[in-house]
Amino acid sequence: MASAGAAMTERERDGCRELLELLQTDDLVALSNTVTSRLVEASNRQEAINVILLYSQSAEELLKRKKVFREIIFKYLATKGVIVPPSSEKHQLVYRVKEYWCEGLNVCASEQTYINPSIQQQEDGGTRDQDDNNECHNLAEEFCQWYFRMLNSQNPLIGEPQQEWGPQHFWDDVTLKFCYNTSEQNMEEYSGAELVSLRLLSLVKEEYLFLNPNLNAGGLKCTVSRHGLVVVAIAGTVHRSTSCLGIFEQIFGLICCPFRDNTWKIKFVNLKIVGQNAIEPGTHIERPHIKYEQEELQEFCVSKEFALIEPQKY
Numbered sequence: 001m002a003s004a005g006a007a008m009t010e011r012e013r014d015g016c017r018e019l020l021e022l023l024q025t026d027d028l029v030a031l032s033n034t035v036t037s038r039l040v041e042a043s044n045r046q047e048a049i050n051v052i053l054l055y056s057q058s059a060e061e062l063l064k065r066k067k068v069f070r071e072i073i074f075k076y077l078a079t080k081g082v083i084v085p086p087s088s089e090k091h092q093l094v095y096r097v098k099e100y101w102c103e104g105l106n107v108c109a110s111e112q113t114y115i116n117p118s119i120q121q122q123e124d125g126g127t128r129d130q131d132d133n134n135e136c137h138n139l140a141e142e143f144c145q146w147y148f149r150m151l152n153s154q155n156p157l158i159g160e161p162q163q164e165w166g167p168q169h170f171w172d173d174v175t176l177k178f179c180y181n182t183s184e185q186n187m188e189e190y191s192g193a194e195l196v197s198l199r200l201l202s203l204v205k206e207e208y209l210f211l212n213p214n215l216n217a218g219g220l221k222c223t224v225s226r227h228g229l230v231v232v233a234i235a236g237t238v239h240r241s242t243s244c245l246g247i248f249e250q251i252f253g254l255i256c257c258p259f260r261d262n263t264w265k266i267k268f269v270n271l272k273i274v275g276q277n278a279i280e281p282g283t284h285i286e287r288p289h290i291k292y293e294q295e296e297l298q299e300f301c302v303s304k305e306f307a308l309i310e311p312q313k314y
Contacts, residue, residue, distance in 0.1 A: 220234050
């Protein structure tokens with residue numbers, strides 16, 4: 001069994017200790033037996049807590065244990081003045097606890113999120129670099145590299161180590177509009193971090209798609225609203241194994257997380273895939289690029305209902 005000494009930050013370890021203090025003694029002993037496979041016996045509460053912290057692989061692993069009840073996590077957050085809806089499910093409470101422990105930090109040790117190192121926000125909400133266009137483009141490029149590397153790593157045909165994909169990268173009320181055109185046009189819509197992340201995951205994990213973004217030659221554009229919503233538009237090609245199946249356009253809405261410096265989460269996703277079968281014979285195939293102008297991208301910022309990508313001829 002590996003020690004968790006290096007797997008938790010000091011703040012996570014202190015928080016886990018405080019949370020464990022809320023458990024009944026019988027539950028602590030049972031949890032201690034679970035994490036050590038009954039190889040280490042604890043004779044009292046404090047020994048049980050120390051053993052649990054020592055042999056837990058991470059804060060997230062500990063929080064997800066069955067003996068760490070939903071009610072205990074809710075009570076812990078309440079003692080810290082963190083208000084969450086009473087109807088929150090356990091996985092939502094776990095995520096909120098990790099956010100609380102990571103407040104004021106650039107990196108959370110127990111999960112991967114997108115952190116943009118090139119844009120450091122000042123207390124007045126401005127940025128150090130006054131060139132908004134360059135900052136926006138840098139953020140968009142770094143985000144796309146991070147996003148597609150993480151998503152494509154879930155493809156079992158690639159054979160690369162899987163990076164951490166999941167609902168933690170999306171806002172709870174995120175929406176996905178997915179339009180795909182092979183022989184005929186189809187539309188799917190999803191809402192909620194869990195459903196959106198699972199549908200996007202299924203594209204690469206179950207359908208074995210590989211999305212190759214074009215970060216150059218007009219394949220990437222972005223804009224930012226006065227309220228801080230960043231809209232990123234990216235074009236690219238769709239592959240499966242050694243075959244090129246078609247092209248795609250994807251538009252993201254990103255909002256900075258107020259609980260962590262320079263960390264961005266996805267607010268909405270519009271994805272359009274056009275298969276080769278849907279392209280008229282004789283049509284000149286250009287390198288995938290975004291045809292929206294900056295003014296058109298701004299409409300995604302101000303519209304109450306973000307429009308799906310309009311069909312385009314390639």
